[in-house]
Amino acid sequence: MTSVEDRARLVLGNWKMHGSLAENAALLQALRAADPAAHCEIGVCVPFPYLAQTAEALQGSAVSWGAQDVSAHAKGAYTGEVSAAMLQEFGCRWALAGHSERRSLHGETDQVVADKASAALQAGLTPVVCVGESLAEREGGDTLGVIERQLEPILALGADALSRMVLAYEPVWAIGTGRTATPEQAQEVHGAIRVALRGLGAGQVRVLYGGSVKAANAASLFAMTDIDGALVGGASLVAEEFLRIAAI
């Protein structure tokens, strides 16, 4: 699609393994009152046990919610896994797939990540597929090659599937380190992803940036042509900071 690429900004929080019923209650109450900028959609991806609490607190608000992982399987003997249909029952809109912490700590392969994205799509969720290079890969000059390899099975799902997904570029070396990619470094990768998407007629797919995003650096990232929003870790645990990012 070379005509209109209407990519509304999306700011998603990834709480990772943080929170408690009591801590969440305060955070969710503040989020419930959110009044994001008209051009910005917002959501939070919370730990599985807190989905019911989140759904109840955010129902009817401007903030959508989702999970941080999803099984590639529909049902069966997969101890510990959570299916997309289960997430859907809790009103989830989003399911992260292939976060670098899942890839590195749980051995998720590029193909497994694509299978998870497919499973999410089948249940009507929007998968947020994460890609990103390690510091060694960047220093070895291999950044775009790594991104291309990680995206290959995702792009193979085709334009229709892609049009119902969100992608997120999260350089591993920028996650939780306070070391954000410069807007130019991020744009270089986002631009390459956009070229690949356009080649498949899916240029309208939103591509978020993640890695030490905070209110102080979000505006310069959002100013880049191919950065359509942010996947926010640490700063999403502080309502005021998160909502400031969504207000830009």
Ligand code: 13P
């Ligand atoms: P930080 O914002 O804490 O660096 O985390 C980024 C991230 O991994 C979001 O998914």
